[in-house]
Amino acid sequence: MRLTFFGVRGSIPSPGPEFAKYGGNTACVHIQLDDGTDIVLDAGTGIKNLGQQLISKQSDIHLLLTHNHWDHIQGFPFFSPIYQPGRNIFITPGMTTYDEHDAILKQMTGSYFPVHHKSLQSNIVLEAIDEEINSWQINGATIYRHAMNHPGSGSSYVIEADGAKVAYITDNELYPPYRKETDFLQWVDFAMSADIIIHDAQYMLSDMPAKSGWGHSVAEEAVKLALASRAKRLALYSHDHIRTDEQIAAIESHCQEVIAIAEDDLQVFAAAEGLAIDL
Numbered sequence: 001m002r003l004t005f006f007g008v009r010g011s012i013p014s015p016g017p018e019f020a021k022y023g024g025n026t027a028c029v030h031i032q033l034d035d036g037t038d039i040v041l042d043a044g045t046g047i048k049n050l051g052q053q054l055i056s057k058q059s060d061i062h063l064l065l066t067h068n069h070w071d072h073i074q075g076f077p078f079f080s081p082i083y084q085p086g087r088n089i090f091i092t093p094g095m096t097t098y099d100e101h102d103a104i105l106k107q108m109t110g111s112y113f114p115v116h117h118k119s120l121q122s123n124i125v126l127e128a129i130d131e132e133i134n135s136w137q138i139n140g141a142t143i144y145r146h147a148m149n150h151p152g153s154g155s156s157y158v159i160e161a162d163g164a165k166v167a168y169i170t171d172n173e174l175y176p177p178y179r180k181e182t183d184f185l186q187w188v189d190f191a192m193s194a195d196i197i198i199h200d201a202q203y204m205l206s207d208m209p210a211k212s213g214w215g216h217s218v219a220e221e222a223v224k225l226a227l228a229s230r231a232k233r234l235a236l237y238s239h240d241h242i243r244t245d246e247q248i249a250a251i252e253s254h255c256q257e258v259i260a261i262a263e264d265d266l267q268v269f270a271a272a273e274g275l276a277i278d279l
C-alpha cells in the first residue's frame, strides 16, 4: 500500500509561509492498496488536492470519518469526485455521541454551501456501521475501529492490508480529565506492532493544564504509546493551527531525542503534506 498525507493540521487551516513546510490543510490521509482500492481517512481541507488525483479514476472511493468537527469534513464540498456522474463514494461516519451521521452532507444545504448534496451526480452512500461491529472488510483491507477520547467522541481506525498495519488515531486525548472511552493500554493493544501510528500530537507540555479536556494529546504521550505498542513509525499529527514550521521541527527533534535515549528503533517524524510512504 501507499499512504500519503494530504492534510495534517488540526482545528482550522493555517495558510502562510511560516506553515509551508508541514502544510496548512486540515485532516486527510489517503491509502491506496496494491489492488488500487482507495481508502480516505477524514475529509478536512486536504481532501481537495486528493480529489484532483482521484478524478482521473472511476473506481469506488471509501471514506472513513473519525468525527464531524469542521476540520474533518470541511473539504468535502470541494472534493472533485462528488461532482463526477456515477462515481461511487462510500462514507463511514464516526461513532459520535451526537446522532448526526449525515453531518458531512448536511453542510451542503442552504445555509452553509451553495450546492445542495441532493443535486450531486455521484452516488454517495452513507454506511453507518452498527456500533457493536468493530471490524469489517473493504476489498482486501480489514478495518478495525475504537472509540476516541474526544468531546463528542468518534472513531479511530486500524487498516490492515498488503501485509501492513496502519493505526489512524487523531483527535484523541490519551489522558483526558473526563470519562475515557478507551484506556491507554487498550490503545496499546489496538496499535500493537503497527507499521505506522498516526497519532494526535497537537499539544506541548507547556499547553497544559490550559488545554486539558480539549480532546488532543501532548506529543510525548504519543511517543509513549508508539514505544509501548512496538510500532515501527510514529507520525506526529494534527499539528496546532498556530504552530509554525520551526516550532513543529523543535517538537519533532525533541521526540527523536527521547527515542535515541531509549535506544529504540522507532522512527518518529512530524507528518507533512505530500509525504508518501510505501508500506
Ligand SMILES: [Zn+2]
Pocket (backbone or CB within 6 Å): 067, 069, 150, 171, 215
Ligand atoms: Zn475534533
